[in-house]
Amino acid sequence: xxxxxxxxxxxxVPEGAIVSLNCTYSNSAFQYFMWYRQYSRKGPELLxxxxxxxxxxxxxxxxxxxxxxxYISLFIRDSQPSxxxxxxxxxxxxxxxxxxxxxxxxxxxxx
Amino acid sequence: xxxxxxxxxxxxxxxxxxxxxxCHQTENHRYMYWYRQDPGHGLRLIHYSYGVKDTDKxxxxxxxxxxxxxxxxFLLTLESATSSQTSxxxxxxxxxxxxxxxxxxxxxxx
Numbered sequence: 001x002x003x004x005x006x007x008x009x010x011x012x013v014p015e016g017a018i019v020s021l022n023c024t025y026s027n028s029a030f031q032y033f034m035w036y037r038q039y040s041r042k043g044p045e046l047l048x049x050x051x052x053x054x055x056x057x058x059x060x061x062x063x064x065x066x067x068x069x070x071y072i073s074l075f076i077r078d079s080q081p082s083x084x085x086x087x088x089x090x091x092x093x094x095x096x097x098x099x100x101x102x103x104x105x106x107x108x109x110x111x
Numbered sequence: 112x113x114x115x116x117x118x119x120x121x122x123x124x125x126x127x128x129x130x131x132x133x134c135h136q137t138e139n140h141r142y143m144y145w146y147r148q149d150p151g152h153g154l155r156l157i158h159y160s161y162g163v164k165d166t167d168k169x170x171x172x173x174x175x176x177x178x179x180x181x182x183x184x185f186l187l188t189l190e191s192a193t194s195s196q197t198s199x200x201x202x203x204x205x206x207x208x209x210x211x212x213x214x215x216x217x218x219x220x221x
Contacts, residue, residue: 006153032208043201043212044154088154092208098144098169099208103153 003027006089006102015111019076023089023102026070032092033065035074038104039085047087048074079109114138115213117202123219130189132216134202136182142206143185144169145177147198148215154201160185192220 006023013019021035032051036044048063050056056063062075072089089102114137124130134143144159146169156169158177166177174196176188189196197220203210 008151034208041215043203043214044210045212046209049209090208098156098159099210101154103151 003100004089004091004102007105008103010106010108012108012110013079015079015081015109017079017109019074019079019083019107019109021074021076021087021089021105021107023072023091024070025072025091025100027091028067028070030091033063033072034090034092034099035061035063036088036090036101037085038088044088079107081109081111084108115202115204115211117200117213117216119216120214121217123221124192125221126193127191130192130218130220132187132200132202132218134185134187134213136185136202136204138204138211139182140204141182142204143179144203144210145175145185145187146201146203146212147171147196148201149198157187157200189218192218194220196220 004025035048037047038044050063050065053065053067060077064073086104086106088104090099092099116135118133142161145157146154148154155171157171157175158169160166160179163179178186200216202213205211
């Protein structure tokens with residue numbers, strides 16, 4: 001089993017829809033959970049960063065971590081065409097180790 | 112935007128030739144990373160550096176070497192390029208998951 005699993009999509013939604021993006025992970029030692037957004041032919045950029053379990057909200061974006069089920073989610077409310085990008089989850093163990101990325105989910109928001 | 116510049120941005124080369132990609136940062140950050148991104152594989156760590164002359168291997172280091180003689184520069188070298196090294200290469204700086212990426216270098220090995 002890979003350490004981080006992410007459905008690659010693609011996912012296509014109409015403008016204004018609520019989008020749910022998800023990842024599962026295998027190692028319960030992971031403590032830091034990130035979502036990166038990558039526009040076509042650009043480098044990834046950090047979107048959300050959470051530590052341990054719980055929710056974190058930033059505008060239309062909410063990151064959710066459920067450590068008991070090893071499941072992380074990113075919700076996008078009122079999705080916009082400008083949200084069309086690939087979203088990558090990433091997980092870090094903490095003081096040691098490097099960042100482990102999911103394969104990314106390609107999202108398309110249609111006007 | 113974090114000051115990260117990758118060069119060249121695009122390169123086409125032939126199998127067996129050496130290739131060096133350069134990453135230059137203006138943030139004076141201690142940690143620097145080289146990733147490759149391929150369809151179906153996502154982002155995979157090649158090598159990273161935690162200081163001048165201090166480097167370590169990542170998940171997919173075979174066929175690659177790195178050097179860091181100055182804080183601001185991190186070089187990735189393919190000693191003898193192969194077609195399997197056709198990819199988009201990203202440099203990043205940061206730590207504990209908060210990484211800032213460059214724009215990428217697209218390498219094609221024919």
